[in-house]
Amino acid sequence: MAHIVVMGAGTGGMPCAYELRMELGREHEVTMINEREYFQFVPSNPWLAVGWRERSHITFDIRPHLERKGINFIAKRVDKIDTETNQLTLDGGDTVDFDYLVIATGPRLAFEEVEGWSRGFY
Secondary structure, three states: OOEEEEEOOOOOHHHHHHHHHHHHOOOOEEEEEEOOOEEEOHHHHHHHHOOOOOHHHHEEEOHHHHHHOOOEEEEOOEEEEEOOOOEEEEOOOOEEEOOEEEEOOOOOOOHHHOOOHHHOOO
16 A cells, blocks of 8 residues: 655645545545645635635635545645655654655745845835
8 A cells, every 4th residue: 555645735736636546546545735724726816805705715624625535634834855764744743654745835936036026026
């Protein structure tokens, strides 16, 4: 039995975990790790900002949806990835062993890399 961990419960990680569960069957363990307990549909954030949507319209609790599919869920930040031992260290010091790791945490915008951006244009 393999243990597959998916880091990040966004628009990449959630479908990935669902598809892994569907393709691999119940003989393998699938675990989702996400820093927050909820999913937020990020493309709708501008609608939230201008009052066209309520937060409840673009967010939902992750756990019940994953558990219904037989996917484990851990709501903690991953602080360290050790590829030598195939182990994740979570916020608070807990560890999670894995056989396979999918990193689907999304982009980190690096505005500071854009020349002139640091001059106060944000």
